[in-house]
Amino acid sequence: MTEPLARTADLVKCFGDNRALDGVAMAIAPGRITGLVGPDGAGKTSLIRILAGLMAPSSGTVEMLGGKPGERLDDLGYMPQRFGLYEDLSVIENLRLYAEVRGLPRDAQQASFDRLLAFTDLARFQDRLAGKLSGGMKQKLGLACALVKTPRVLLLDEPGVGVDPISRRELWSMVGDLTGQGIGVLWSTAYLDEAEKCDTVYLLNEGQLLFDGPPAELTGRVKDRVIRVTGFKERRRAFLTQALDRDDVIDGTIQGRSVRLLLRDGRPVPDAGAFAAGPGTEVHAAAPRFEDGFIERLGGGPKGTSALAERYRTIPETDVDAIEANGLTKVFGEFTAARDMNFRIPRGQIFGLLGPNGAGKSTTFKMLCGLLSPTSGTGAVAGRSLRHSRADARAQLGYMAQKFSLYGDLSVRQNLDFFAGAYDLPRDKARRAIAAMIEIFELQDKLDVNAGTLPLGFKQRLALACAVMHEPPVLFLDEPTSGVDPVTRREFWMHINGLVEKGVTVLVTTHFMDEAEYCDRATLIYRAEQIATGTPDELKAEAARRTGAEDPTMEDAFIALIEAFDRKREEKEAA
Amino acid sequence: MSFRFDLRRLAALVRKEGAQILRDPSTFLIAFVLPMILLFLFGYAVSLDSTCTRVGLVIQDGSAPALRLAQAYRSSRYFQVTEARSVAEVRDKLIDGELRALIVIPQDFGQGVKRGKVPPIQIVTDGSQPNTANFAAAYGEGVRATWAAAEGLERDPGAREAPVTISARYWYNPELKSKFFLVPGSIANVMTMVGTLLTALVVAREWERGTMEAMMATPISMAEFIASKVIPYFFLAQASMTLCAVIGIWIFGVPFRGSIFALYAISSAFLMPALGLGLFISAATKNQFVASQVALLSAFLPTFLLSGFIFEIGSMPWPIQALTYIVPARYLIPSLETVFLAGDQWGLILPNIGIMLVFGMVFFTLSFRVTRRSLD
Numbered sequence: 030m031t032e033p034l035a036r037t038a039d040l041v042k043c044f045g046d047n048r049a050l051d052g053v054a055m056a057i058a059p060g061r062i063t064g065l066v067g068p069d070g071a072g073k074t075s076l077i078r079i080l081a082g083l084m085a086p087s088s089g090t091v092e093m094l095g096g097k098p099g100e101r102l103d104d105l106g107y108m109p110q111r112f113g114l115y116e117d118l119s120v121i122e123n124l125r126l127y128a129e130v131r132g133l134p135r136d137a138q139q140a141s142f143d144r145l146l147a148f149t150d151l152a153r154f155q156d157r158l159a160g161k162l163s164g165g166m167k168q169k170l171g172l173a174c175a176l177v178k179t180p181r182v183l184l185l186d187e188p189g190v191g192v193d194p195i196s197r198r199e200l201w202s203m204v205g206d207l208t209g210q211g212i213g214v215l216w217s218t219a220y221l222d223e224a225e226k227c228d229t230v231y232l233l234n235e236g237q238l239l240f241d242g243p244p245a246e247l248t249g250r251v252k253d254r255v256i257r258v259t260g261f262k263e264r265r266r267a268f269l270t271q272a273l274d275r276d277d278v279i280d281g282t283i284q285g286r287s288v289r290l291l292l293r294d295g296r297p298v299p300d301a302g303a304f305a306a307g308p309g310t311e312v313h314a315a316a317p318r319f320e321d322g323f324i325e326r327l328g329g330g331p332k333g334t335s336a337l338a339e340r341y342r343t344i345p346e347t348d349v350d351a352i353e354a355n356g357l358t359k360v361f362g363e364f365t366a367a368r369d370m371n372f373r374i375p376r377g378q379i380f381g382l383l384g385p386n387g388a389g390k391s392t393t394f395k396m397l398c399g400l401l402s403p404t405s406g407t408g409a410v411a412g413r414s415l416r417h418s419r420a421d422a423r424a425q426l427g428y429m430a431q432k433f434s435l436y437g438d439l440s441v442r443q444n445l446d447f448f449a450g451a452y453d454l455p456r457d458k459a460r461r462a463i464a465a466m467i468e469i470f471e472l473q474d475k476l477d478v479n480a481g482t483l484p485l486g487f488k489q490r491l492a493l494a495c496a497v498m499h500e501p502p503v504l505f506l507d508e509p510t511s512g513v514d515p516v517t518r519r520e521f522w523m524h525i526n527g528l529v530e531k532g533v534t535v536l537v538t539t540h541f542m543d544e545a546e547y548c549d550r551a552t553l554i555y556r557a558e559q560i561a562t563g564t565p566d567e568l569k570a571e572a573a574r575r576t577g578a579e580d581p582t583m584e585d586a587f588i589a590l591i592e593a594f595d596r597k598r599e600e601k602e603a604a
Numbered sequence: 605m606s607f608r609f610d611l612r613r614l615a616a617l618v619r620k621e622g623a624q625i626l627r628d629p630s631t632f633l634i635a636f637v638l639p640m641i642l643l644f645l646f647g648y649a650v651s652l653d654s655t656c657t658r659v660g661l662v663i664q665d666g667s668a669p670a671l672r673l674a675q676a677y678r679s680s681r682y683f684q685v686t687e688a689r690s691v692a693e694v695r696d697k698l699i700d701g702e703l704r705a706l707i708v709i710p711q712d713f714g715q716g717v718k719r720g721k722v723p724p725i726q727i728v729t730d731g732s733q734p735n736t737a738n739f740a741a742a743y744g745e746g747v748r749a750t751w752a753a754a755e756g757l758e759r760d761p762g763a764r765e766a767p768v769t770i771s772a773r774y775w776y777n778p779e780l781k782s783k784f785f786l787v788p789g790s791i792a793n794v795m796t797m798v799g800t801l802l803t804a805l806v807v808a809r810e811w812e813r814g815t816m817e818a819m820m821a822t823p824i825s826m827a828e829f830i831a832s833k834v835i836p837y838f839f840l841a842q843a844s845m846t847l848c849a850v851i852g853i854w855i856f857g858v859p860f861r862g863s864i865f866a867l868y869a870i871s872s873a874f875l876m877p878a879l880g881l882g883l884f885i886s887a888a889t890k891n892q893f894v895a896s897q898v899a900l901l902s903a904f905l906p907t908f909l910l911s912g913f914i915f916e917i918g919s920m921p922w923p924i925q926a927l928t929y930i931v932p933a934r935y936l937i938p939s940l941e942t943v944f945l946a947g948d949q950w951g952l953i954l955p956n957i958g959i960m961l962v963f964g965m966v967f968f969t970l971s972f973r974v975t976r977r978s979l980d
Contacts, residue, residue, distance in 0.1 A: 081821045083979045102823040113818020117627045118620060129616030130822045174818075184821075 033058050034182045034213040035080055040089035042075050042236075049075040051236040052089070057182060057213040062204065064227030064244070065217040066319075069512035070485045071233040073217040074110065077186045080215070081107045094181060103132065106180030106212075110187050112171030116160030120151055120170055123159050124177055131178040145173040148203060164386050165196025172203065183207065183214045189223060190512075193385025193540065194584050195591060201226060219512045220541075221320040222584070232323060234514060235484075239326045247322035251291060256298060257315040259287040262307035266526040272304065273333030273523070280321065280330035280519065283526075284546050285566035291321050291329070320515050320543075330519035336469045337497065338527025344376060344502045344534075349412040351376045351503050351534035352397060356406035359392050366392040368557045370406070374534055374550075376502075379525070381551035382538040383587065389557040390538040391507070397536065398505050399423045411502050424452075426503040427496035431511065435492055437481025441472055444480050444495060452499035459498075466494040486517040493524065504528065506537040510544060522547055542583035553590055560594045609831075613824050617832030624806075625836060634802050635844045639794040643848055646786035647856045657740050660694035660706040661685045667714020669755065673725075676751040677707060682743045691728075698730060705729040705740035722752045784859070787852035788940035789913035792933045793904070794848055795871060798841040799878025800885070800903040801896060807833055807886030808895040817979060826975050834879050841878070845871050852944075862943030866953060870939045873957040876964025877932040878903070884971035907933040932963045 033056035042050040050072045057063050057080075065073050078084040079091055082099025094101040107113075114123055124145065128138050146152040149169035154162065159170060168188055175183060185204070189197040201223070204214055208228075216227060224230050225244050232240040232247070240247050261268045269288050273281050277299065280291035292298065301310040324330055350373040357370040367389040374380040382390045395401040397408050399419045408415040413422035435444050445466060449459035467473055470490040475483060480491060489510070496504065504525075510518040525547070529535060537544065545551050545565060552562040561568055565583060572586035573579065575593055625631045663674050678685050686703060688694045697703045708726035716723025727744045729737035810816040819829065849867065852858040881903055889895045909915060910924070911933035917925055928934045935956040942949045 078817075078979055083817060083820055085978065085980060102821065105821060107818065107821035109814050109817045109821075111814035113815050115620065115624065115815055116813070117624050122620070122623065126616055126620050127822065130613050130819070130824050132610070132613070132823060 031059055035091075035093045035215075037076075037079070037086075037091045038089060040076070040079065040091065041087045042072070042079065042084065043087045048236050050079075050086075053231075053233070053236075053238055055231045055238070055241065057215050058229070059181070059213045060208050060211045061228040062208055062214045062216055062226070064224045064230040065215055065233065066219075066221065066224040066227075066230055067233035068219055068485065068514035068517075070235075071514075072236040073219075073233055074186055076233070077107075077184050077215065077217055080182075081105065081184055103178070104181040106175035106183040108171045108175045108183075108185050108188060110190070112167050112174075114159040114167060114171055114174065117158060119156050119158055120146075120162070121155040123170060123174055127174040128177045133178040141177055145176060148206075149173050165192050165199075168192050168196060168200060169203070172200065176207070179210065179212070181212060183212050185214065185216050187217050187219065189218055189220060193388075193591075194542070194587050195385075197223075198588065221323060221515065222318070224319045230319075232326070234327065240322070244319050244322075247326075248317040248319055251317045251321045251325050253298070253314065254292040254294070255315045255317045255321055256290050256292065257284065257287050257313045258290060258301075258304060258306075258310065259313065260307070260309035260311045261288075261304060262309060264530070266530055268304075268306060269526065270333035270335075270523075270530075271306075273330075275299075279328075280324045281333075282519070282522075282543070282546065285564065285569065289315055291324060293329075294325075324515050324519075327514070327516050330516055331523050333523065335524045335527030337493075337524045338531055340465055340469075341497070341528055341531050341533070342500050344532030346532070347376055347412075350374060350409075351378075351411055352380070352536055353409040354393070354397060354406070355408065357393060357396050357403045357408055358405045359396060359401060360404045365557050367396070367554075370396075370554075370559060372550075372552055372559075372562065374536065376534055377529055377532045378549040379529055379535040379537060379547055381545050381548035382536070382554055383540065383542075383545050383551050384554035385540060388554045390554050392557075393554065394505065394507060394536070394538050398426060398428055425501055426505055427499065427501040428505045429492050429496040429507065429509055431507040431509075435480040435488065435495065438479060440477050440479055441483070441487075441491055442476045444491060445472075445498070448495035449498055454499055462498045462500075466498060470494050485513055489513050489517055489521060493521065497528070502533060504533055504535045506535060508539055508541070509537065511539075511541065542587060545583045545587075553587065555591050555594055561590045609825065609827055614828045614831055617824070617828060618835050621806075621832055621836040625840060631802065631806075631840075635798050635840050636847060638797065639790070639844045639848050640851065642793060643787065643790050643851055643856075646790050647852075656684050657682060657704050657736060657743070658684045658686065658702065659740060659744070660688055660697060660703045662688050662691050662694065662706060662708040664689070664711045665709055665713040667717070669717040670709050670713045672755070673709055673713070673748065673751050676747055677744075680743070680747050682739075682747075698728065701730065701732075703730075704733065704736050705744065707744050717755070722748075784945060785913075785941060787848070787856060787858045788944055789911070789937060790852075791845055791848045791871070791940055792874070792907055792911060792913060792936050794844050795841050795874055795936075796878055796903050796907040796933065798837065798844050799875050800882040801899040802840070803833060803837045803879055803882030804885040804889075804895040804899045805892055806837075807883060808890055808892045811886070811890035812892055820979075826972070830883060830971065830975060833883065837879060837882075838872075838875055841875055842868070842871060858944055860944055861947040863948050866943050866948045866950075867940075870936065870943060870953060870957060873960040873964070874932060874936040876961055877967050880964050880967025880971055884967050884974065887971050887975040906931040910934065911937050913937055932960055935959045 036056040038054045040050050040053040041048065053076060065076065067073055075084065079086050080093055080098055091098050094104055115126070118126065121142065124142050128141065133141060146155060149172065151166060151170060151173070154166065159167065162170060172188065188200055204216065208214060218224065227244060229242060230240065230244045231238060258272070265283055265286060265288060269281050269283055272278050272288060272290055277293050277296040278290050279293050282289050298312065301312050304310055352374040354370045354372050357367060358365070359367045370393050372380065382393060384390045392401065396403045397410065399415050399422055410422040411425040413425060415422050436447065439447065445463045449463055454462060467476070472491065475487055480488065483491065510521055525535060537548065539545060548565060550562065550564050551568065552559045553568065561571060563571070569581050569583065569586045572581045572589035576589045578585060581589070661674060661677050663670060677683055686694060686697070691706065691708060694703060694706060698706055706728040708728070710726065713723050725748055727741050729740050731737050853860050882899065885898045885902065886895050889898060907913065910928045910931045917928050917934070939953045939956045942952050
């Protein structure tokens with residue numbers, strides 16, 4: 030292998046008592062994509078900032094382009110998480126600014142702009158203000174600004190976060206082209222599926238390196254230990270719970286109508302009969318994924334039974350749909366944010382609103398939880414109309430917002446007390462509920478810690494605890510597991526699955542396709558419209574029919590359906 | 605901290621800053637609309653002059669001297685008089701706030717004059733508005749004293765002629781118009797706002813939006829970055845200063861007796877501490893909300909309260925007086941007043957310019973020290 034462009038050894042970075050990086054050794058090789066993978070708070074951003082010379086390490090050594098970080102900035106391309114664009118400058122003005130400050134000779138500038146505008150497909154928008162671009166276009170412009178003078182090292186801090194899968198895929202292929210020119214790329218991400226596409230990967234968790242090497246090496250460790258079970262007669266959530274409680278299973282997820290299991294090291298693959306789930310049960314070998322390797326490294330996921338669900342009340346059976354949307358439409362001025370949303374969710378199901386940022390998921394979601402008044406159409410939660418008894422409808426739901434809307438300056442106990450009060454629980458009931466939450470979510474040691482300083486996994490637990498304390502029949506989850514590590518995510522879905530078995534109805538918005546797999550049904554929202562609705566298996570089958578791809582993932586389905594929609598729109602416009 | 609300087613990079617940054625200033629309506633508001641509002645507010649609405657105070661004049665005595673004194677009050681341009689025979693008639697109007705004071709000429713006034721004395725009169729003022737009350741009392745007493753002198757009445761019955769008469773003449777502002785002071789004062793406030801508040805906000809915005817992080821990963825030096833903020837906002841502040849001065853001279857008729865050169869020399873000197881403080885605040889806070897609060901407290905309010913703009917420094921208690929010495933605007937306001945009302949008195953202006961430049965150096969040094977190329 031050639032000499033690396035950058036490397037670190039024994040790198041430590043402390044913020045107060047917190048070790049954001051703990052003895053990290055890594056290197057960036059030319060002409061390759063080096064993945065820096067890990068959940069939020071793992072230390073990815075700190076490491077990138079140290080490499081860019083924006084932070085000094087607490088101890089350890091860093092070498093960048095043969096010198097100290099910050100010395101050879103001419104040859105460094107850096108795209109921070111928020112892209113570093115000036116929103117009140119146009120696309121071309123941003124490019125020109127970065128070209129000038131990076132010292133690109135004037136006579137070379139036009140050629141560079143032409144190349145990058147073609148490369149990012151932004152030529153049509155070059156006079157548009159950066160603030161008026163969509164998320165995907167901002168991301169491409171951010172990349173173009175980092176590339177305006179061809180760097181030797183390109184540091185990308187979570188370039189794919191919050192962007193729709195199509196833009197993410199385009200960005201990936203753009204960066205792939207760059208490695209052909211010998212540029213060393215460091216790509217940081219919390220999406221584990223992106224890790225599989227990197228040439229080499231550093232897996233960070235809580236500041237420590239869990240793994241480094243080609244991603245296939247990590248997935249190789251769980252080879253022959255991943256199985257897909259189909260055809261069982263129980264409900265899939267009940268089956269998963271049962272399977273997870275088995276001694277030889279360390280992790281499991283729902284994949285449409287089938288269940289995917291990771292087996293403990295050294296245990297034989299159980300045969301179909303071992304699950305005692307009816308004669309239709311089949312066991313297939315499945316391809317291991319990077320996430321399986323990560324979970325294995327973390328010692329496996331949680332067991333199947335949710336203590337939260339066990340003590341939750343059973344939501345009574347009813348014929349009334351738990352959530353109803355009848356032609357919900359929201360218009361802001363001339364802009365239609367959501368058009369004619371129709372769906373019915375029966376008791377005890379998970380329904381997903383999928384779609385890229387800005388597609389209209391959140392608008393629909395907010396109309397249903399009574400935070401926005403629909404321009405037309407009606408909605409109901411647990412049989413209570415949003416138009417006529419909004420407060421009553423709201424009392425029927427638990428709400429967990431994106432990024433956990435906890436009071437960061439209040440302690441864990443104060444947050445629990447506050448939400449118990451906000452949901453109007455009688456005093457003794459509140460006391461019992463809080464005690465139960467503390468036990469179920471293991472919050473005992475953290476009671477006096479301010480919620481804002483909790484590790485991400487605990488924030489997630491606390492947010493769920495606050496949302497379900499009053500045992501609502503309906504739960505609204507807004508991108509509930511974005512950025513958290515896979516074990517915490519499993520734990521979260523273990524609780525949700527348990528609650529759903531008790532009759533709770535869940536509405537979830539997400540742009541993470543693995544969360545979509547947990548849904549009983551999902552609707553894909555794009556450009557303010559529902560473009561497809563069905564079970565995850567139906568959506569995937571639909572995509573397979575259109576593209577001819579075999580066994581597509583949810584993400585493939587997502588992209589295929591959106592592309593089909595865009596094609597149809599273009600044809601209509603052309604006609 | 606590096607002091608590398610590249611003019612091309614600087615020019616690119618200044619151009620960027622200029623484009624942002626032109627596109628951001630809030631910058632335009634702070635730099636041009638707010639000064640106008642301030643100026644018109646001080647020019648028309650807020651007045652420290654006592655031009656015409658409504659008073660009740662209670663004439664309890666019918667003698668000729670009493671009527672002559674009453675006539676003196678009627679003809680005073682400081683008072684608009686409501687006449688009455690007894691206090692009871694106008695008391696309610698004082699309570700309602702319709703009248704600001706009562707001037708009572710007592711029954712035995714004529715008798716006293718006959719004996720060659722200046723008899724006392726009674727002035728009752730509405731203490732709920734202390735400023736007006738003081739004016740009414742002082743001017744009321746003034747009218748009486750002028751009248752007494754004209755009548756040839758003396759406090760000391762022994763001497764018929766006063767050995768010395770004091771006649772007050774106010775130089776530079778003979779009409780004692782407060783707006784002549786308020787215009788230079790407004791200029792100080794406007795420059796504080798543009799120089800400190802706006803600068804603090806725009807740098808803090810770069811931190812908040814993450815553009816600072818991206819810029820720090822390019823070869824620009826912090827010296828270039830700071831210069832790219834100072835240069836555009838220096839000219840912006842001078843532009844709003846010019847606007848204020850022009851409006852002051854043309855619309856409010858404030859005299860301009862000094863030179864344009866002196867005016868710009870003074871305002872340039874003041875902008876050094878103003879811009880330096882703005883940069884320091886933003887680099888230390890990195891947050892627009894905190895930066896605006898700190899800028900208001902550390903720059904705007906002191907300029908307003910402690911610079912001698914509205915409240916005279918000489919009449920403050922000594923600890924507060926001592927505090928005014930660290931307010932840069934304290935050195936600006938006398939210099940501006942001199943340039944507008946007196947002319948180029950370099951003996952007074954130069955030391956003030958010197959002190960402001962020293963403040964500027966202190967603030968710039970501080971902001972260079974805190975603006976490090978680092979996210980730690």
